[in-house]
Amino acid sequence: MQLTQRAKHVDRHPMTWIERLYFWNILKGMLITLRHLFKRKATINFPEQKRSFSSVFRGLHVLNRDEEGRERCTACGLCAVACPAEAITMEAAERLPGEEQLYREEKYAAKYEINMLRCIFCGLCEEACPKDAIYLSQTFAPSNYSRKGFIYKKDDMLIPNPLTEPETYKKALGERPAKMIGNQ
Amino acid sequence: MHLLSIDWWFLLEKLVLIMVIISLSLVIAMYTTYAERKVAAWLQDRRGPNRAGPWGILQPLADGGKLFFKEEIIPLVSSKFLFILGPSLAMITALLTSAVIPWGTSLHLFGREMPLQIADVNIGILYIFGVVSLGVYGIMIGGWASNNKFSLLAAIRAASQMISYELAMGLALIAVLMLAGSLQMSVIVQNQIDHGWHVIYQPLGFVIFFICALAECNRTPFDLAEAENELNFGYHQEYSSMKLGFYLFAEYINMFISSAVMATLFFGGYDIPFVNEASWGISPNLLALIGFAVLMAKIFFFLFVFIWIRWTIPRFRYDQLMNLGWKGLIPLSLANMVLTAVVMLILKK
Numbered sequence: 311m312q313l314t315q316r317a318k319h320v321d322r323h324p325m326t327w328i329e330r331l332y333f334w335n336i337l338k339g340m341l342i343t344l345r346h347l348f349k350r351k352a353t354i355n356f357p358e359q360k361r362s363f364s365s366v367f368r369g370l371h372v373l374n375r376d377e378e379g380r381e382r383c384t385a386c387g388l389c390a391v392a393c394p395a396e397a398i399t400m401e402a403a404e405r406l407p408g409e410e411q412l413y414r415e416e417k418y419a420a421k422y423e424i425n426m427l428r429c430i431f432c433g434l435c436e437e438a439c440p441k442d443a444i445y446l447s448q449t450f451a452p453s454n455y456s457r458k459g460f461i462y463k464k465d466d467m468l469i470p471n472p473l474t475e476p477e478t479y480k481k482a483l484g485e486r487p488a489k490m491i492g493n494q
Numbered sequence: 495m496h497l498l499s500i501d502w503w504f505l506l507e508k509l510v511l512i513m514v515i516i517s518l519s520l521v522i523a524m525y526t527t528y529a530e531r532k533v534a535a536w537l538q539d540r541r542g543p544n545r546a547g548p549w550g551i552l553q554p555l556a557d558g559g560k561l562f563f564k565e566e567i568i569p570l571v572s573s574k575f576l577f578i579l580g581p582s583l584a585m586i587t588a589l590l591t592s593a594v595i596p597w598g599t600s601l602h603l604f605g606r607e608m609p610l611q612i613a614d615v616n617i618g619i620l621y622i623f624g625v626v627s628l629g630v631y632g633i634m635i636g637g638w639a640s641n642n643k644f645s646l647l648a649a650i651r652a653a654s655q656m657i658s659y660e661l662a663m664g665l666a667l668i669a670v671l672m673l674a675g676s677l678q679m680s681v682i683v684q685n686q687i688d689h690g691w692h693v694i695y696q697p698l699g700f701v702i703f704f705i706c707a708l709a710e711c712n713r714t715p716f717d718l719a720e721a722e723n724e725l726n727f728g729y730h731q732e733y734s735s736m737k738l739g740f741y742l743f744a745e746y747i748n749m750f751i752s753s754a755v756m757a758t759l760f761f762g763g764y765d766i767p768f769v770n771e772a773s774w775g776i777s778p779n780l781l782a783l784i785g786f787a788v789l790m791a792k793i794f795f796f797l798f799v800f801i802w803i804r805w806t807i808p809r810f811r812y813d814q815l816m817n818l819g820w821k822g823l824i825p826l827s828l829a830n831m832v833l834t835a836v837v838m839l840i841l842k843k
Contacts, residue, residue, distance in 0.1 A: 336807060343537045343806040352539040 368433045368446040371424055371462070372469050372482065376414055379471040382443035385419035392438035397428035414441075422464040426451040447482070507608050515592050515612065522793075523746035524554040530746075530801050537805045561739035569732050571641045580636025581733065581740035587629040588747035594618035595754050596680045598764045598786035601779050610764075610782060611680060618679035619671070622755060623664065626710060630656045632744065633712075633719060637729035648728030651812065652719035655709055658819035659716075663706035665827035666699045669834040670759055683763035691767075693760040696834070700760045702827045707752040709819070712745060714804040718812060753796035757789055764789040 328334070354361065363369070374382045385402035403420035405413045412418075436445045454460055470478040528543070528550070535542030543550035568577055598610035615621055630653050637649025670692050674682040686692055693700045709716040720728035730741040757763060764785030771781055810818070 339806050340802060343802065346539055347533075347536045349539055351536075351541050353541050355541065355544065 363448050367448050368431045369448050369450045371444055371467050372447045373467045374443050375469055379473040380412060380414040381418055382414050382441045383419045384415040384417045384441055388438045389435035389444055392434040395428045395430045397425045399423045424462050426460040426462055508612060511612055516589055519592055519747055519750055522750050523743055526746045526797055528554045533801045534805045561736050564735040566735040573639045576635050576639035580632055580639055581737045584632025584744040585740045587625050587632060588744040590625045591622055591751045594621050594679050595758055596683055596763055598782040601782050614680050616678045619677050627660060633729050640732035642732050644725045645729050645731050648719045648725045655815060659706040659709035662702055662823035662827045665831055666702040669696050669699045669831050672834055672838060679758060683758060686762040687765045691762040698830045702823050707756060711748045711752055713800055715807040715810050717809055721809060749797060749800050753793040756796055757792035761792050
């Protein structure tokens with residue numbers, strides 16, 4: 311009884327003398343490998359050439375600023391709660407008078423760390439954030455010699471100020487400008 | 495300049511030739527490792543080494559440098575003298591073979607005729623066989639001295655394989671020798687220049703010889719002696735640093751030399767195909783160099799085939815190897831020999 315149409319009948323006849331020489335089969339195999347000699351290579355020269363990521367690729371985290379260059383994060387901790395890998399740690403601090411150009415809200419993250427070895431790049435922090443303060447960019451974490459090097463601090467993730475350094479800001483922004491348009 | 499009734503120019507000329515040929519075979523062996531990695535990569539749709547220098551051309555130097563700087567380990571339980579003798583012997587025998595191969599006609603320099611062959615002995619091909627069969631001692635001694643069961647197993651495999659395939663190789667060769675009527679390498683080449691390449695008369699003999707050459711060089715599909723997945727690298731498992739390098743290197747030199755032997759015995763040596771170069775009327779020096787280049791092209795083709803086969807065909811099982819050698823190739827080469835003799839006898843009468 312046939313369960314599927316895919317079953318292929320295996321020919322189990324004893325090999326003839328010619329077949330036992332394997333000469334023709336070896337020749338066939340050699341021709342197959344020879345054809346591969348001229349095929350397009352499947353690999354690329356990695357550090358010089360890079361494959362493009364999908365537009366929904368989730369890479370390293372970026373801590374966002376608003377149009378005036380103020381940090382958006384208010385250290386509410388929703389990202390840390392949402393994180394299934396428990397990779398996010400933060401400490402909140404109160405904005406002092408005179409710091410209004412630095413932080414958008416009265417409360418901000420004095421310390422914000424993501425352990426990139428724990429992070430699974432699911433993007434739930436991005437979804438959880440009510441302030442659009444964190445999003446996943448299109449680069450991935452570079453290699454490092456120590457575990458400590460994989461704990462990314464605020465300085466490592468904060469996007470450059472759009473007012474003072476617009477060029478690096480644009481570069482860090484990547485191809486996801488939709489995220490940047492502040493929608494409270 | 496005759497001092498002590500020795501022709502010193504002759505000595506000097508041979509010395510230079512030896513140096514050139516030995517360094518040439520070393521360089522070619524070096525770049526065969528590069529070619530191996532490159533061709534392997536291409537056959538597998540990869541790019542191969544391309545970091546050291548343009549197109550990775552300095553990769554063999556980097557590999558060699560790495561091997562030189564590696565820590566040298568001689569196992570305590572090994573027999574130290576033999577442990578060092580093994581790779582040395584492998585290297586020496588690999589290099590010795592090039593002595594009787596005619597690399598070209600002869601150069602005329604400083605009023606002297608300088609044949610491009612180190613020694614044109616009248617039993618040239620026998621000399622090659624003698625030295626090649628010594629080559630198994632390098633593997634055998636190395637595997638034995640390592641005092642490691644895998645190494646010993648590999649050494650025994652290598653020895654039995656080489657002995658089995660040398661028989662068929664020799665028998666296939668006899669047919670060629672009957673055609674040429676001499677054991678002298680230069681005469682064999684001259685015979686092919688006069689009457690056409692031996693591969694035309696002896697296609698079966700060539701196939702047998704080629705298969706046996708694969709086995710003699712321990713190349714896939716006959717690389718049972720260094721089967722990584724069965725024997726943890728085989729006879730050179732305990733070796734490190736440049737001693738390991740010598741073993742690996744000797745294999746590539748052997749490949750080069752056996753390609754040269756095949757080109758010489760079956761493909762006309764330094765003969766330029768399809769033309770009668772003697773009628774060109776250019777200087778003999780230039781002609782010798784062209785002949786040398788043609789021989790090199792033939793050798794490179796064979797080297798490519800060696801590599802190509804390696805990355806296509808999987809390894810034989812031990813019993814398959816023995817079956818093929820004793821029940822397949824030896825009767826076939828015997829039949830080939832008898833057939834050649836009969837045909838030659840009929841044609842002569």
